Amino acid sequence: MRNFHNYKVMVTLQPDTEKQFLKDYNPNDFDRPSTAVDSVIYSVFDDELHVLIVKRANHPFRDYWSLVGGYVDLQNDTDLIDTAMRKLIEKTGVKTPYLEQFNTIGNKTRDPRGWSITTVYFALLPVDSITLEAGHGAQDIKWAKLTNGKVKEKLAFDHDAILKACTKRLRDKVLYTSLPIHLMPEKFTLNGLQRVYEIIIDNKIDHKSFRRRLLNADILEETGEMQKTGRRPAMLYKLKKSNETFFFLRNLEGSQ
Amino acid sequence: MRNFHNYKVMVTLQPDTEKQFLKDYNPNDFDRPSTAVDSVIYSVFDDELHVLIVKRANHPFRDYWSLVGGYVDLQNDTDLIDTAMRKLIEKTGVKTPYLEQFNTIGNKTRDPRGWSITTVYFALLPVDSITLEAGHGAQDIKWAKLTNGKVKEKLAFDHDAILKACTKRLRDKVLYTSLPIHLMPEKFTLNGLQRVYEIIIDNKIDHKSFRRRLLNADILEETGEMQKTGRRPAMLYKLKKSNETFFFLRNLEGSQ
DNA sequence: AGAATAGTGTCTGTAAGACATTATGAC
DNA sequence: GTCATAATGTCTTACAGACACTATTCT
Numbered sequence: 001m002r003n004f005h006n007y008k009v010m011v012t013l014q015p016d017t018e019k020q021f022l023k024d025y026n027p028n029d030f031d032r033p034s035t036a037v038d039s040v041i042y043s044v045f046d047d048e049l050h051v052l053i054v055k056r057a058n059h060p061f062r063d064y065w066s067l068v069g070g071y072v073d074l075q076n077d078t079d080l081i082d083t084a085m086r087k088l089i090e091k092t093g094v095k096t097p098y099l100e101q102f103n104t105i106g107n108k109t110r111d112p113r114g115w116s117i118t119t120v121y122f123a124l125l126p127v128d129s130i131t132l133e134a135g136h137g138a139q140d141i142k143w144a145k146l147t148n149g150k151v152k153e154k155l156a157f158d159h160d161a162i163l164k165a166c167t168k169r170l171r172d173k174v175l176y177t178s179l180p181i182h183l184m185p186e187k188f189t190l191n192g193l194q195r196v197y198e199i200i201i202d203n204k205i206d207h208k209s210f211r212r213r214l215l216n217a218d219i220l221e222e223t224g225e226m227q228k229t230g231r232r233p234a235m236l237y238k239l240k241k242s243n244e245t246f247f248f249l250r251n252l253e254g255s256q
Numbered sequence: 257m258r259n260f261h262n263y264k265v266m267v268t269l270q271p272d273t274e275k276q277f278l279k280d281y282n283p284n285d286f287d288r289p290s291t292a293v294d295s296v297i298y299s300v301f302d303d304e305l306h307v308l309i310v311k312r313a314n315h316p317f318r319d320y321w322s323l324v325g326g327y328v329d330l331q332n333d334t335d336l337i338d339t340a341m342r343k344l345i346e347k348t349g350v351k352t353p354y355l356e357q358f359n360t361i362g363n364k365t366r367d368p369r370g371w372s373i374t375t376v377y378f379a380l381l382p383v384d385s386i387t388l389e390a391g392h393g394a395q396d397i398k399w400a401k402l403t404n405g406k407v408k409e410k411l412a413f414d415h416d417a418i419l420k421a422c423t424k425r426l427r428d429k430v431l432y433t434s435l436p437i438h439l440m441p442e443k444f445t446l447n448g449l450q451r452v453y454e455i456i457i458d459n460k461i462d463h464k465s466f467r468r469r470l471l472n473a474d475i476l477e478e479t480g481e482m483q484k485t486g487r488r489p490a491m492l493y494k495l496k497k498s499n500e501t502f503f504f505l506r507n508l509e510g511s512q
Numbered sequence: 513a514g515a516a517t518a519g520t521g522t523c524t525g526t527a528a529g530a531c532a533t534t535a536t537g538a539c
Numbered sequence: 540g541t542c543a544t545a546a547t548g549t550c551t552t553a554c555a556g557a558c559a560c561t562a563t564t565c566t
Contacts, residue, residue, distance in 0.1 A: 031330050032288040035362070035373055059273075072362065074287050074371045079363035104360040104375045106291070106328065107335035115330045117291055117373070119360045191545070206529055208547075213528080231543040232536040249507045250527065250554095447518070462556050464520075469555080487517040488563040506527090506554065 033106060033115035037083040038069030038159070040102070040120065040166045041092065043143065044183050044196050045127040050143040051151060051163065054091065060112050061156030065144070067163065069118065084121040091141060098124040098182035102166050110158045122166050124182035174200045178219055178246040181239055189227050189234040190214060197252075205252060217246045289362060289371035293339040294325030294415070296358070296376065296422045297348065300439050300452050301383040304401050307419065308347065309409060311396040316368050317412030321400070323419065325374065340377040347397060354380040354438035358422050366414045378422050380438035430456045434475055434502040437495055445483050445490040446470060453508075461508060473502045 041052035053065040070087045077083045081099060088097055099121050106117035144151040149167035150160070173179055180196045181188075194210045214220060221240050226233035297308035309321040326343045333339045337355060344353055355377050362373035400407040405423035406416070429435055436452045437444075450466045470476060477496050482489035 030327065033291050033328055033330065035289050035291060071286065072289055072371065072373075074289065074364075078365075080360065080373070101359065103357060104336065106375065108330075109334075115328070117328075117336070117375075119362065119373075119375075189545085206531085207545090208530085208549095209528055211546075216527085228537090231538060232545045234545055248527095249509060251505045253505060253528070253553095445518085462558085463518090464522095464557085465555055467519075472554085484564090487515075487565055488519085490518055504554095509555070 031115075033117045034111065034113065035072050036069050036116065036118040037072065037080055037087065038067040038118050038120050038162065039084050039088055039099070040122040040163060041068055041088065041097075041125060042122060042146075042170065042183070043125045043127055043130065044180075044199055045143075047195070047199060049146045049167075049199055051146050051167075052091065053142060053144050053151065053153060053155070055140040056156055064156035065151075065153040066156040067120075067159045080119055081121070084119075084123075088123055092125065092130050094125055094130060098179075102169055103162075105158065105162065118162075120162055120166060122170060124179065126183055126185045128185050171201055175251045176248045178214070178217065178248075181219075187223050187225065187236040187238050189236060190220075191234060192227075193237075201252065213248065213252075217248065219246045287371075289373045290367065290369065291328050292325050292372065292374040293328065293336055293343065294323040294374050294376050294418065295340050295344055295355070296378040296419060297324055297344065297353075297381060298378060298402075298426065298439070299381045299383055299386065299399065300436075300455055301399075303451070303455060305423075305455055306399040307402050307407060307423075309398060309400050309407065309411070310347065312412055320412035321407075321409040322412040323376075323415045336375050337377070340375075340379075344379055348381065348386050350381055350386060354435075358425055359418075361414065361418065374418075376418055376422060378426060380435065382439055382441045384441050427457055431507045432504045434470070434473065434504075437475075443479050443481065443492040443494050445492060446476075447490060448483075449493075457508065469504065469508075473504065475502045 043050050043052070052068055054068055056062055056064050056066050068087050068091050070083065072080065072083050073086075077086065081101070084099055085097070088099070089095060100123075102120045102122050104117060104119045106115070108115050110116055110118075144153055146163075146167060149164040151163065154160070155163065170179070174197060180193060180200060183196050184193055190211055191207075193214070194205055194207070197210070198205055219240055219242070220237040223236045223238050225236045227236050299306050299308070308324055310324055312318055312320050312322050324343050324347050326339065328336065328339050329342075333342065337357070340355055341353070344355070345351060358376045358378050360373060360375045362371070364371050366372055366374075400409055402419075402423060405420040407419065410416070411419065426435070430453060436449060436456060439452050440449055446467055447463075449470070450461055450463070453466070454461055475496055475498070476493040479492045479494050481492045483492050
């Protein structure tokens with residue numbers, strides 16, 4: 001280790017107590033990057049994976065579609081997930097979404113205004129119980145069909161890349177967790193759940209394997225009710241009380 | 257969707273072009289949280305998992321130990337990993353660390369100065385080729401032994417919680433990846449690598465299983481050289497060219 | 513020879529994949 | 540009855556765990 005002769009000098013230039021230091025502290029002494037939160041909000045319906053996008057009413061990228069996001073409100077948000085939750089409720093009205101942090105991107109170039117950081121969350125919403133709400137700076141809002149991690153709309157900022165990476169993460173995680181249950185209504189059939197798995201991983205899963213896997217996980221319980229649409233009625237299951245995501249020890253490998 | 261009568265008014269109050277908007281833009285119009293990057297720097301030696309900590313020279317939490325971190329330098333860092341890399345080189349001199357983003361924590365309370373965000377990376381360093389460098393605002397720097405995700409030193413801010421969560425993530429990920437290879441010198445024995453796995457997951461692994469797993473992954477190649485310490489010499493392996501982390505389809509389950 | 517570490521052989525157990533079969537309802 | 544969807548039976552395959560065994564060096 002090096003020896004700093006001027007060490008004492010450096011220290012005595014500082015206030016002696018933390019209290020004094022905090023009193024003198026000015027948050028504008030150093031430039032800070034802008035800090036946003038963006039959410040990739042997924043839902044599965046019509047046999048397709050969809051993502052919620054909003055049309056930007058303001059510059060930059062005015063009139064482009066983008067992920068649902070906004071700036072941290074230093075007065076009203078107590079933490080980052082608060083910001084994500086607030087924006088999500090504003091746009092969808094859903095109050096108890098599954099929200100998970102995906103990644104944080106921060107660099108000089110992603111926003112023309114300069115250094116900016118965004119923390120990306122993803123949300124899983126069941127189809128039912130969503131009512132889209134326009135306004136709040138968004139000219140429009142809609143579900144966009146996802147194919148191969150992409151939507152046909154050109155998105156603002158680096159949102160195309162974020163969406164692609166996040167969708168890959170979702171797919172990878174679906175191979176070893178029970179995440180897709182969060183995309184289902186409260187009561188659902190095993191075959192319904194399997195279809196959602198298959199849509200996300202874009203691959204067929206063996207019927208028997210899938211049932212074994214989920215039933216052995218011991219996270220579902222029969223409701224006693226049956227779904228009577230289609231031919232033979234199917235058992236309706238629901239998630240057991242212990243609400244957490246289940247992690248399987250082995251990945252689904254995908255047929256063929 | 258709702259109908260906003262006053263919608264047009266809102267829009268026309270904005271500049272018409274993105275160019276004009278950017279010209280008028282003032283980054284200080286809104287308060288921003290402070291934005292840091294902290295790294296959990298791991299290394300395994302003396303049959304223990306260690307983490308690098310530095311003693312804080314400045315308020316707040318002066319004289320507390322903390323993770324290696326610092327603020328984003330808007331002039332010189334082009335992205336967040338740049339900031340992490342720069343701090344890591346400053347402290348250890350290591351230029352090609354394995355660095356992976358772990359998580360971002362942002363809230364009102366973690367820093368007494370107010371709303372602050374930190375993006376946490378973790379680094380894996382081989383024991384060899386590390387020279388600790390003091391200075392740069394740190395009075396001291398050292399490797400702290402990790403037991404159960406904790407160090408005996410009381411850390412600044414929420415670094416105890418970050419360290420614990422990050423170490424859990426590391427452990428979990430070691431169960432299904434080849435991550436620990438990044439903790440090894442260029443040439444290493446399979447038994448040496450196994451010991452590092454065992455130290456991180458804090459569990460024994462069956463010898464035969466481990467060799468099968470790593471050799472079948474086809475990510476290692478024999479160097480032809482032997483390690484001559486101990487009794488029977490052991491084959492020295494190195495990572496094949498394709499440098500990426502291997503993901504196994506099944507987790508290690510831990511003996512007993 | 514004996515100790516210590518490196519490395520193999522081989523059996524068991526578990527859960528995924530494949531796919532044939534049976535069950536239950538609508539028509 | 541036929542059709543469609545729900546659900547089971549059961550064989551194969553892949554790979555982790557257990558553990559006995561052999562191999563190579565040192566003293």
